[in-house]
Amino acid sequence: MDTARTACDPISGIPNILSIAGSDPSGGAGIQADIKSISATGGYAMAVVTALTAQNTRGVTAVHTPPTDFLRQQLDAIAEDVRIDAVKIGMLGSAAVARCVGAWLDHARPPVVVLDPVMVATSGARLLDDDAVRAVVDLARRASLVTPNIAELAVLVGADPAASWSAALEQGRVLAVRLGTRVLVKGGHLPGERCPDALIPAPQDATGGPDTVVLDGCRVPTENTHGTGCSLSSAIATRFAVTGDWPTAVREAKSWLEGALQGADLLDVGAGSGPVHHFHAGPDPRAHQRFTELAWRDIGELRRNLLELPFLTALMEGDLPATDFAYYLQQDALYLRDYSAVLARAAAMAPAEDEQLFWLSAATSCLQTEAELHRTWLSGKTGIRAGEGDAGPVTRAYCDHLRAVAGRGSYAELVAAVLPCFWLYAAVGDHVQERVQERVQERPQGRPGGHGPSGPHPYAAWIATYADPGFAEATARAKQIADGAHRRASPVERTAMLAAFRWSAAYERDFFDAPRARAAARRAPADLREGAVLA
Numbered sequence: 001m002d003t004a005r006t007a008c009d010p011i012s013g014i015p016n017i018l019s020i021a022g023s024d025p026s027g028g029a030g031i032q033a034d035i036k037s038i039s040a041t042g043g044y045a046m047a048v049v050t051a052l053t054a055q056n057t058r059g060v061t062a063v064h065t066p067p068t069d070f071l072r073q074q075l076d077a078i079a080e081d082v083r084i085d086a087v088k089i090g091m092l093g094s095a096a097v098a099r100c101v102g103a104w105l106d107h108a109r110p111p112v113v114v115l116d117p118v119m120v121a122t123s124g125a126r127l128l129d130d131d132a133v134r135a136v137v138d139l140a141r142r143a144s145l146v147t148p149n150i151a152e153l154a155v156l157v158g159a160d161p162a163a164s165w166s167a168a169l170e171q172g173r174v175l176a177v178r179l180g181t182r183v184l185v186k187g188g189h190l191p192g193e194r195c196p197d198a199l200i201p202a203p204q205d206a207t208g209g210p211d212t213v214v215l216d217g218c219r220v221p222t223e224n225t226h227g228t229g230c231s232l233s234s235a236i237a238t239r240f241a242v243t244g245d246w247p248t249a250v251r252e253a254k255s256w257l258e259g260a261l262q263g264a265d266l267l268d269v270g271a272g273s274g275p276v277h278h279f280h281a282g283p284d285p286r287a288h289q290r291f292t293e294l295a296w297r298d299i300g301e302l303r304r305n306l307l308e309l310p311f312l313t314a315l316m317e318g319d320l321p322a323t324d325f326a327y328y329l330q331q332d333a334l335y336l337r338d339y340s341a342v343l344a345r346a347a348a349m350a351p352a353e354d355e356q357l358f359w360l361s362a363a364t365s366c367l368q369t370e371a372e373l374h375r376t377w378l379s380g381k382t383g384i385r386a387g388e389g390d391a392g393p394v395t396r397a398y399c400d401h402l403r404a405v406a407g408r409g410s411y412a413e414l415v416a417a418v419l420p421c422f423w424l425y426a427a428v429g430d431h432v433q434e435r436v437q438e439r440v441q442e443r444p445q446g447r448p449g450g451h452g453p454s455g456p457h458p459y460a461a462w463i464a465t466y467a468d469p470g471f472a473e474a475t476a477r478a479k480q481i482a483d484g485a486h487r488r489a490s491p492v493e494r495t496a497m498l499a500a501f502r503w504s505a506a507y508e509r510d511f512f513d514a515p516r517a518r519a520a521a522r523r524a525p526a527d528l529r530e531g532a533v534l535a
């Protein structure tokens, strides 16, 4: 399976996770646990049933396995319609079922597969035929990650169960080599105060790649551990689909499971080993994540594109055509007037006086900056002439987007929409400052236009404006306000916040590219074919 992928990028920010597993009607393990785990850790859960168990917290009394034809029909029905971001596989029960799932994986090729090689329930009941072990090994070779417990690890390497953590790690390394895939060794069944897990890289990763990552954890004093393995593997699949990084996914899933174990005794389900509390953290895991972290990660690629734009490179080099610079400044002045109005609207919607004051003062600063742009840069003194006075297509689209969110969005959504103008501008400023500082020190400010290779940097004075500490402070405060609004927001609002942020970030990038796009459009030859519309 593909392992070097990045996090999925669905519009909603919610990946689609498919569990292929057995049913536990008592709800603590199997697909029932998977659906709860996936939902609790930020995924959209789907489930294909391999087998039905008659089971409670004390044990399994019967297993019914529907025909594999029907299993394949369930799998195909999903794959034909839904984008699958990750698959988690649990109880397979028999060799025929394992082979059927293997054939479907070869056909559907989902990007990520986490295999929990379920053999025995926490209660001690067997959940896999003896002759099915080979078929599970075959399946495990197609997985991105395999998560056996101590007993399953021993069966898979054909040895006695490890009695110590170091013996378990050794068996994990043997298994990773045998399967050619990464393995999570779980310490849940070893004695001791600690409950460590270890992520062992696939052999091909290990050469120059990451080393084994040990994730320590404290043992939660509870008897209610039914379904921990199912819950953990589903949470890892989900967090990997969100973050694109295995150690991060395991760390986040393990920390979430620790909370679920801590909450387990609050539930009152059965007389045996009861289930963990999947929703100990509330219904939406994003409530516990910072918006700024989610959003910044979300626009990672866009940020890289932005910093590589020819406009910025030329600005730093000092060979940006003066006309492009003038166009940028003039569009910025037009933008700031609208942006100020939108910030004033955020002030009007703010739930508390300190936030109201912050947005009002930001709105005022925008108008002052706009006036300053005209006075200092666009007045003719600098040799820059403001071209025609209309808003260009990017300015227009960006302002329309902001005004639309201000008109129909919530406060949280509006805060997310105005944030990239602070944050990305500050990021561009840091980047440009860093790159040109040395050169600017050597060659003090000069005027745009005619500078020789040894002359002063023509944009030094402009670049110096990026270093404004007041702006950095305002950016930090805007981020803080966005995080607070996200904590208080509903799940639907949180999704809208991310979308609004993403759109604004894309317009920020396009804004810096607009002078080049405009110049390129001007240079494009007219279409003189018959029937073409002449401008």
Ligand SMILES: Nc1ncnc2c1ncn2[C@@H]1O[C@H](COP(=O)(O)OP(=O)(O)OP(=O)(O)O)[C@@H](O)[C@H]1O
Pocket (backbone or CB within 6 Å): 029, 120, 121, 122, 148, 149, 150, 186, 187, 188, 189, 195, 196, 197, 217, 218, 219, 220, 221, 222, 225, 226, 227, 228, 229, 230, 231, 232, 254, 257, 258, 261
């Ligand atoms: N009492 C506990 N306190 C903290 N973490 C635990 C505890 N018991 C298990 N874990 C953790 O739960 C996860 C699942 O481990 P475990 O070895 O119990 O899986 P499993 O045996 O496959 O589970 P299942 O009960 O579903 O068969 C691991 O991350 C492990 O470290």
Ligand SMILES: Cc1ncc(CO)c(N)n1
Pocket (backbone or CB within 6 Å): 021, 022, 023, 024, 029, 030, 031, 053, 055, 090, 091, 118, 120, 121, 122, 127, 226, 227, 228, 229, 230
């Ligand atoms: C259906 C099912 N799958 C997995 C396990 C392992 O906990 C279980 N007890 N039941």
